[in-house]
Amino acid sequence: MPTNPGASTATPVPPPIVDNQQLYQLLLDRGVQLPSQRVVLYRHKDQKYPLVKYIGTRELALYQANQTRAEEPGTLILGFFGHRDDYGLLLGAWKVTGVMPTRDAERAGLLQGTIEDLGDEPSYFHTLEEVDLLQDVRLKLEICFGPPAIVWRRVLTPQNTYPVRLLPDCPIPFRGLNNVSLVMSELRMVLTDPVWQRELSAISAIYLITDEHSGRQYVGSAYSGLGLWQRWGDYARTGHGDNIELIHVLKQAPGRVNEFRFTLLEPLPASTAPDAVIARENYWKIALGSRTHGLNRN
Numbered sequence: 601m602p603t604n605p606g607a608s609t610a611t612p613v614p615p616p617i618v619d620n621q622q623l624y625q626l627l628l629d630r631g632v633q634l635p636s637q638r639v640v641l642y643r644h645k646d647q648k649y650p651l652v653k654y655i656g657t658r659e660l661a662l663y664q665a666n667q668t669r670a671e672e673p674g675t676l677i678l679g680f681f682g683h684r685d686d687y688g689l690l691l692g693a694w695k696v697t698g699v700m701p702t703r704d705a706e707r708a709g710l711l712q713g714t715i716e717d718l719g720d721e722p723s724y725f726h727t728l729e730e731v732d733l734l735q736d737v738r739l740k741l742e743i744c745f746g747p748p749a750i751v752w753r754r755v756l757t758p759q760n761t762y763p764v765r766l767l768p769d770c771p772i773p774f775r776g777l778n779n780v781s782l783v784m785s786e787l788r789m790v791l792t793d794p795v796w797q798r799e800l801s802a803i804s805a806i807y808l809i810t811d812e813h814s815g816r817q818y819v820g821s822a823y824s825g826l827g828l829w830q831r832w833g834d835y836a837r838t839g840h841g842d843n844i845e846l847i848h849v850l851k852q853a854p855g856r857v858n859e860f861r862f863t864l865l866e867p868l869p870a871s872t873a874p875d876a877v878i879a880r881e882n883y884w885k886i887a888l889g890s891r892t893h894g895l896n897r898n
Contacts, residue, residue, distance in 0.1 A: 617764065618765075621764055623641075623763075624757075624758055627733075635757070637674075638755070641762070643681075643688045643753075644664075644679065644681055644752070653783045653785055653858060655739065657785075664726075666724070669753070670699050670726075671724075673698060673699060675696040676731075686747060688743050689767075690741040693734055694728040694729060695731055700724065701724060705725035710725060710727075743764045744763050744764070772789055774796050777867040780863065780864035781861060783859075783861050784835075784836070784859075791832065791833055800828040804822055804823040805828040805864055806880050806884050807819070807822065807831075808884070817888055818890060820841075821880070828867075839860075843895070845895040846895060865884055866884070
């Protein structure tokens with residue numbers, strides 16, 4: 601068939617999300633074939649697991665994979681984090697591709713890396729494939745589950761009322777340069793926010809990267825160009841920012857990037873001379889022992 605040169609090949613832009621829009625209609629707008637597509641909602645509120653830290657990772661999929669109730673293959677699961685009573689923030693979307701008893705999955709090695717205690721209660725392991733549905737609004741889309749919020753699993757039907765809204769601000773609010781400490785998933789979110797971009801690009805800085813798995817630390821500096829925003833953007837893109845020791849860590853354990861925490865140690869005026877910035881970097885390397893016991897080579 602001849603190609604129409606005037607036809608657009610761009611991906612259709614879905615209608616904007618409006619306050620109090622129903623989740624059912626939102627999914628229809630995003631191309632989900634309802635009601636034939638079965639959709640189940642999970643609302644997680646256990647504070648002992650840092651779920652936000654694992655957004656987009658295998659660990660978050662594993663956390664949701666083990667359930668006391670078996671879901672049908674083909675089911676679409678929407679996961680939410682219960683950040684306040686009766687409400688949840690979207691963590692992501694997964695398609696169930698298989699199900700088996702949890703103990704069988706454990707014997708097969710499918711649960712390696714799980715962050716959750718499996719317990720003794722009979723349960724089922726689900727093979728989950730993360731899909732990009734609503735990926736652009738993770739941690740931004742808020743849903744009202746309504747009482748009783750203790751019912752953490754819901755099956756979506758046309759009769760259910762689940763109003764949604766987009767949070768107006770970045771899910772990680774900027775609270776000043778003296779309060780900047782972010783895990784990798786948070787860093788990747790804030791770097792796209794205009795407020796964070798404005799504040800971090802306006803300074804030179806000394807920063808600390810902590811591998812929360814091992815406790816080892818790396819001290820670095822940012823100056824010139826777009827300052828700390830540009831330097832931390834290198835880490836968000838590559839995971840290691842071309843640091844030799846961090847490259848080595850990620851070669852040994854690729855998933856370790858999710859354990860990296862980025863902390864602003866000392867903000868400096870953007871006009872600070874590079875030699876002065878490096879002098880402060882050396883001070884912090886000595887103070888924190890990051891050459892002797894950490895990830896700094898020089």
